[in-house]
């Protein structure tokens with residue numbers, strides 16, 4: 001289908017090539033950019049391409065380059081493009097499965113482009129419209145830990161998102177969320193043209209985003225307000241009143257008073273706190289917000305998001321071996337529940353490939369995964385290659401192993417499985433692995449001064465990543 005048939009004005013036509021990338025169709029975009037689904041002919045996979053295209057300032061000419069609507073827009077156009085470039089650079093610094101992964105950046109057609117991973121699913125805004133019945137407290141509690149992890153990663157690097165909203169969170173088919181964009185170009189153009197309504201999303205932006213620069217300090221609490229507004233929207237069906245209006249007369253009715261059916265008071269109370277008008281009254285960090293709801297801040301769960309990248313079948317399919325449907329499990333020691341996620345394409349992979357994929361994923365995740373045991377939080381170096389961990393152990397004696405469990409381990413740390421010492425050592429990835437048969441296990445890590453432990457029930461084939469904590 002061509003872009004014109006697609007009725008997206010100013011879009012590049014289907015079939016348009018940027019070297020190995022071929023535009024397939026328009027998948028989204030608003031007034032400041034167009035998002036395309038594209039095919040990477042070299043790596044034979046689907047990617048997404050974001051094009052900087054502020055419709056109020058520019059149009060597409062016949063030669064497909066962008067032309068200003070008037071010379072007077074040059075400054076605004078350039079400022080927006082600079083912000084778009086800054087956003088690409090910022091996103092490229094992170095390697096977090098819950099943050100849009102930028103593959104490439106380039107300038108062409110008198111504008112700028114970002115090649116990114118393609119994520120299945122739809123925005124949370126679309127999800128709310130198409131699957132309203134799925135949204136309940138359990139669903140929200142599953143959504144939050146990886147989302148907390150993504151936002152926390154931005155904060156830990158010293159940045160704020162400032163544009164968290166329903167339409168910037170993609171819910172992938174495996175239900176794991178990805179923060180799609182920071183809206184930098186839109187915010188910059190809105191700011192320079194003094195148009196607050198362009199710059200900020202009413203109902204989501206807290207009061208400090210409306211105030212003059214420096215008047216009220218922005219910080220993690222600024223994103224926490226927006227996240228509170230997202231959750232308010234999911235539960236109440238609408239955003240809270242616009243913060244500038246609340247400033248004059250606060251007609252916000254706390255959720256704990258409204259008590260919508262099916263939601264617990266701790267969750268409702270946490271959202272009310274996040275939506276406090278005064279920044280100081282809100283949770284000051286994602287950790288503080290998460291602990292109000294008794295949820296972990298996780299970037300571990302998010303490792304399975306790597307799977308949807310292979311949504312489109314590669315040219316050479318792996319040999320089909322029928323195995324029981326494996327599951328990739330992500331477990332955080334602080335999580336009350338263990339969430340299994342079944343990636344769509346895993347069934348096509350042999351157990352060996354699943355293990356190799358898991359190790360490759362770990363190599364990515366290790367970069368961003370800060371365990372509670374290493375609070376100095378220097379990023380842990382990624383494994384240089386997807387080599388197998390040094391020590392693999394069939395702990396179950398003669399019983400066939402069903403699952404591979406990976407755990408972070410340092411040299412010198414000792415592992416006990418159900419009280420029995422195991423000879424496992426960390427691989428270069430910083431993880432050790434255990435092959436376990438079905439059963440109940442208690443895994444302890446002794447590091448001299450302390451003992452960390454985790455209980456585990458293996459009842460399905462799969463790959464597990466565990467993070468033992470203090471008992």
Ligand SMILES: Nc1ncnc2c1ncn2[C@@H]1O[C@H](COP(=O)(O)OP(=O)(O)O)[C@@H](O)[C@H]1O
Nearest residue numbers: 027028029030033035048117118119123180181
């Ligand atoms: N990498 C991606 N993979 C799949 N869909 C995407 C991707 N990036 C954006 N989209 C889709 O494009 C639309 C707009 O995305 P977004 O990045 O928020 O742009 P904007 O805020 O400029 O409209 C959304 O519907 C989203 O689902």
Ligand SMILES: [Mg+2]
Nearest residue numbers: 167168180181
């Ligand atoms: Mg957006």
